[in-house]
Amino acid sequence: MxxxxxxxxxxxxxxxxxxxxxxxxxxxxxxxxxxxxxxxxxxxxxxxxxxxxxxxxxxxxxxxxxxxxxxxxxxxxxxxxxxxxxxxxxxxxxxxxxxxxxxxxxxxxxxxxxxETSRAPQNTEQTSSIPEQPEQPPLKQEADPKHEPDHSAAQHNQAAFIGILNDIDFSDQQQLASAYYQAQDYLLGYLKAVINHAKSSGDVMQMSTSWKTIRIYPQHGLINLEANDKQLRAFAGIPLHQINNNLSFKAIGRPEPDLNDENNQTIEAFIWKLVIWTSRGRYPYKLALDAPVYLKHWPNFTRLLITPHALRIAALLMQGPRSVLELARQLDISPQYVFVFASTCYESGLLAPARRQSDTLIQPVPPPIKRHKGLFKKILNKLHIPVPGESDTHEST
Amino acid sequence: MNQHKIIFTGPVGAGKTTAIDSISDIPAIKTDADASDMTRQRKKATTVAMDYGVMNLEGGEKIHLYGTPGQERFDFMWDILVTGGIGLVLLVDNSRAAPFKDMAFFLESFSDFIEKTSVAIGVTQMDKSQTPTLEEYYAQLKSFDCPPPVFAVDARKTQDVSILVQSLLFAIDPGVSCE
Missing domain, CATH: 3.40.50.2300 (Response regulator)
Structure with missing residues (x-):
C-alpha cells in the first residue's frame, strides 16, 4: 500500500x-x-x-x-x-x-x-526500531483555488468543518442543549450587521478588524477579503472577545469593485462559508432544537460549500417542517450535520421556525421507502463529488 | 438486467447535450443537425433525435442519459423517451426571452412523468443574464407541494451537473445515502 x-x-x-x-x-x-x-x-x-x-x-x-x-x-x-x-x-x-x-x-x-479490530499491544516499549525523522518530504499542497466552493467538504473535510465537538456527548440531552453558538460573539454577527447596513444605504462599507480589512459592495453583491479560505476558517471560529473585539466600519461612497480581483466573492457564498466555520457543528442559539423549522427553498448548492448530508437534509426539509433533532433521527445521522446545515440556512434567511399551527400539529412522517434505493445509492456513489484538483470539466466532443 | 434512464430536457441551447457529456462515461452521442427556423438564432446545430450518454455503475448496471430534442416539433418522442425513466433534469436558459414560459412549458409537458418521479431544474447562462433570479424561479413554482431544487448550473462543469442529479435523487428519496 x-x-x-x-x-x-x-x-x-x-x-x-x-x-x-x-x-x-x-x-x-x-x-x-x-x-x-x-x-x-x-x-x-x-x-x-x-x-x-x-x-x-x-x-x-x-x-x-x-x-x-x-x-x-x-x-x-x-x-x-x-x-x-x-x-x-x-x-x-x-x-x-x-x-x-x-x-x-x-x-x-x-x-x-x-x-475495534486486531488490537495490538499497547506497550509501546515492545516495538523496536526508531524511524528516522523526518521520514517523508513535506506534503505537496493542492492548488488552493482561493474562493471556489470546495464542494468536497461533504467527503473529506469533516474534521475541519464539523468535527471539533468531540467534547460533547450528543446522546446526552443536557450536553446536546449546550452545543450552540451566538453569531454576535463572532466575526459572523458583526459582518452580517455591516452587510445589512451596506444593503440599506447602498454604500460600499469598509470593515476593519485586527486581522484584515473587508470591503462590502452591496450593489454588486460582492465581498472583498485579502485572505484565503484557510485563514478565514481560522479567524471565523475565534470569539471576538479573544481578539480584542477591535472591529469598526465606515462607508466609503460607491467605488466600483475590480471585477478581476480574485479576492472578490459573492456575499451569499462568503456568509455561507463563514457560518460553517463559525458553527463547526453547533446550532444557532435562537433556534429551538425540538421545534419544527421549514426551508424556504433549496440553497443554491452548485455555488455553495456543501457540508456532509446537506442535500439529504434539504430534500427532507422541503417535504415539510421538522425539528432539527427529528431531521437527524429520520436520516439517522449525527446531530451536528443537521446543526451546521441549519446554521447556514438560518443565517442566510432560508430557514425559520414554522409558525403555522398546522406545522406543529402535523407530525412529520418518515420518508416513505422508495423503489430504486439500491440503484440510487450506486448512482450517488458514482457521482461522488470530486476533490479539489480533479478536473471538473470534460472536453466536449 | 434492468435498464434505467435519466431524462434531460429543456429548450434549444439550454445545455442538455453538454450536461449529458459532463457526466457520461462515454462521449455523448449527438444527433445534431443544422438548425433552421426558430432555432437558428440560438445555435447553429440542434438535437433532432436525442442525445445519449451512459453512466456505468458498480455491478454492471447502467444509467442511460437521454436528452430530448430541443425543438418542440419532436415532442411526439417524449412519451417514448420517459418510459422507464427515474427522473427528469430540466435545463432552462436564463438568457432566453421568456425563461419562465420555457420552464412552464416543459413542466407541463412532462407533468405526468414528474408526478411519478421528480424533477431538478438547472438554470444555465446565469453569468450572462442574472435575471430572473433563483428566488423568482421559486416564486413561479409555488404550485408545487414540494418545490423542486433549482440551481445555477454551468453545464460544462461536471460538479454542477452532478449536484443537480444528486438533488434529483434525494428529492425522490431523502433516505438514500452514498458511502
Missing amino acids: DKKPLKIAVYGMDQRSVKTMQLFLKGPCHGEAVIVAPEQADCELIDIDHPQAKDFYDQCLEKHPERTLLALSLEKVALEHTLSLTKPVSRDQFLHVLSDLKAAFPQLKQSIPEA
Missing part, C-alpha cells in the same frame, strides 16, 4: 517522550503518522500538562492557524480548534483521531485500521 503518514509536530515533550511517541506511532499505530519538524507538519500535538503549554498553544495558533491542534492531557480539555486526547493514549483513541485528521487531508486518503 502506498502509505503517506500524517506528519505531526510535537510540543511540550522531552526527548524520551518523543521517542516513545515515535515507537507508538510506528508500532501500534502502524505508521499512520510520523513525528516531524514543525515546518513540515500537517498538524500539531501539544502536551497540555507541560508548564509552557499555553505558550505552545498560542504560538501554534499564530504561526499555523490552518493546522489542526491535538491536545494531549491527563484531564479532558475543551480548547478552541483542538482535538482532545486524554492520557494514557490508547491505540483506539489515537487511530480514531488520526482517521478524522486524515479525512481532512485527501492526499493521505487510505485505509486506517479499524480501531
